[in-house]
Amino acid sequence: MGKALIIGCGGVAGVVIHKCCQNSDVFEEIMIASRTKSKCDAIKEKLDGTTPTKIRTAKVDADNLDELCALIDEYKPDIVMNIALPYQDLTIMDACLKCGVNYMDTANYEPEDTDDPEWRAIYEKRCKEEGFTAYFDYSWQWAYKEKFEKAGLTALLGSGFDPGVTQAYCAYAQKHLFDQIDTIDILDCNGGDHGYPFATNFNPEINLREVSAPGSYWENGHWVEIPAMSIKREYDFDQVGHKDMYLLHHEEIESLAKNIPGVQRIRFFMTFGQSYLTHMKCLENVGMLSTTPVEFEGHQIVPIQFLKALLPDPATLGPRTKGKTNIGCIFTGKKDGKEKTAYIYNVCDHKACYREVGSQAISYTTGVPAMIGAMMLMTGRWNKPGVFTVEEFDPDPYMEALNKWGLPWQINDNPVLVD
Numbered sequence: 071m072g073k074a075l076i077i078g079c080g081g082v083a084g085v086v087i088h089k090c091c092q093n094s095d096v097f098e099e100i101m102i103a104s105r106t107k108s109k110c111d112a113i114k115e116k117l118d119g120t121t122p123t124k125i126r127t128a129k130v131d132a133d134n135l136d137e138l139c140a141l142i143d144e145y146k147p148d149i150v151m152n153i154a155l156p157y158q159d160l161t162i163m164d165a166c167l168k169c170g171v172n173y174m175d176t177a178n179y180e181p182e183d184t185d186d187p188e189w190r191a192i193y194e195k196r197c198k199e200e201g202f203t204a205y206f207d208y209s210w211q212w213a214y215k216e217k218f219e220k221a222g223l224t225a226l227l228g229s230g231f232d233p234g235v236t237q238a239y240c241a242y243a244q245k246h247l248f249d250q251i252d253t254i255d256i257l258d259c260n261g262g263d264h265g266y267p268f269a270t271n272f273n274p275e276i277n278l279r280e281v282s283a284p285g286s287y288w289e290n291g292h293w294v295e296i297p298a299m300s301i302k303r304e305y306d307f308d309q310v311g312h313k314d315m316y317l318l319h320h321e322e323i324e325s326l327a328k329n330i331p332g333v334q335r336i337r338f339f340m341t342f343g344q345s346y347l348t349h350m351k352c353l354e355n356v357g358m359l360s361t362t363p364v365e366f367e368g369h370q371i372v373p374i375q376f377l378k379a380l381l382p383d384p385a386t387l388g389p390r391t392k393g394k395t396n397i398g399c400i401f402t403g404k405k406d407g408k409e410k411t412a413y414i415y416n417v418c419d420h421k422a423c424y425r426e427v428g429s430q431a432i433s434y435t436t437g438v439p440a441m442i443g444a445m446m447l448m449t450g451r452w453n454k455p456g457v458f459t460v461e462e463f464d465p466d467p468y469m470e471a472l473n474k475w476g477l478p479w480q481i482n483d484n485p486v487l488v489d
């Protein structure tokens with residue numbers, strides 16, 4: 071059917087690449103392009119001969135618009151899959167517009183340098199107007215809507231698990247299960263154990279920024295912000311068991327608040343073990359999570375980037391991780407005039423992911439929906455010009471593809487609710 075340019079070759083991209091190669095009818099050719107070309111070559115070498123998909127590799131700095139455009143013009147892909155970092159979102163969107171090609175990613179834009187005065191002024195205005203202080207928000211990418219519409223191109227934002235699949239669950243609930251959704255609780259449980267006292271399951275810099283930020287939720291038309299980790303609940307997750315979970319700010323709350331009509335409250339909870347929280351608090355207290363450069367023996371060092379260099383690479387956690395993830399959405403609302411609840415969720419096994427594609431379940435649960443999102447655009451199942459999040463499209467083909475490509479979901483009509 072076509073060609074995809076995959077940018078990035080880290081933990082999540084490894085899964086995307088395997089999944090595209092399993093789906094050669096759609097992904098006839100892929101190009102893997104990243105900063106470190108040797109990583110792209112290593113995965114090509116592993117997969118060549120096991121798949122009909124033709125694989126090429128390239129070196130690219132996705133912060134450099136000219137380099138990106140030269141690569142896109144030469145390869146002529148049908149879609150650019152941004153599986154690098156949120157820092158690159160805007161540059162890659164610019165390149166797609168310039169070269170006339172569809173775009174997708176798995177996380178919304180945030181700047182690498184949060185001290186940049188130009189960015190900071192806009193950020194501080196947004197904090198005041200919107201009422202949440204996370205470094206990431208959709209405004210930067212939504213600002214591209216008109217440009218993509220005019221160019222007749224589609225940008226699909228956040229097609230990972232959360233964001234991504236969680237929004238497909240919401241669109242599915244809205245379409246098939248409810249006349250009115252009143253509340254949504256997104257629960258992200260990782261019951262996996264990698265045996266390290268402290269490691270992150272995806273890019274440490276992005277992960278620790280997200281988790282150490284104040285939490286917030288949407289209620290009755292506005293944001294409520296709370297100190298980080300100050301709302302804790304315990305939940306008994308199917309196939310995982312009892313876990314402590316904490317309310318976090320998360321990007322899909324922002325788009326769901328706009329796209330699920332009449333929703334009164336949206337919250338996001340993630341599970342953390344005590345060891346993770348103790349390490350994170352200590353690192354935060356000593357300044358290791360800071361994004362502001364410090365001078366060290368004549369060098370400028372960004373503490374969180376230095377910490378990333380010390381922590382295990384998430385792409386190497388696969389062989390060590392055992393246990394399961396359970397991620398889903400609990401809905402309350404009304405159907406045919408009666409109160410109704412539903413819980414749509416997926417359970418994913420770390421070891422099974424490793425056997426299939428050599429990765430742990432966090433990369434797997436992100437990489438599979440990234441492949442599916444790209445497939446939706448490449449096959450024309452999702453086809454409208456502009457900038458969209460997952461819940462703005464018909465959920466049915468996406469939900470069907472989740473069952474087919476490794477992330478089957480189930481519905482519990484009588485879940486325990488979170489108070």
Ligand code: NDP
Pocket residue numbers: 077078079080081082083103104105106109130131132133153154155156158176177228229230231232233234271272273274276384385432435436
């Ligand atoms: P990794 O750090 O493992 O990989 C990032 C990759 O991007 C690396 O290969 C890196 O190259 C490459 N890269 C970074 N900067 C550039 C650049 N300027 N030009 C070209 N390539 C670059 O991250 P993950 O795989 O863990 O995460 C990937 C994305 O997935 C992130 O945006 C993350 O936020 C998102 N994510 C989304 C989730 C969801 O459910 N929606 C869940 C988990 C992650 P190099 O190897 O040379 O450093």
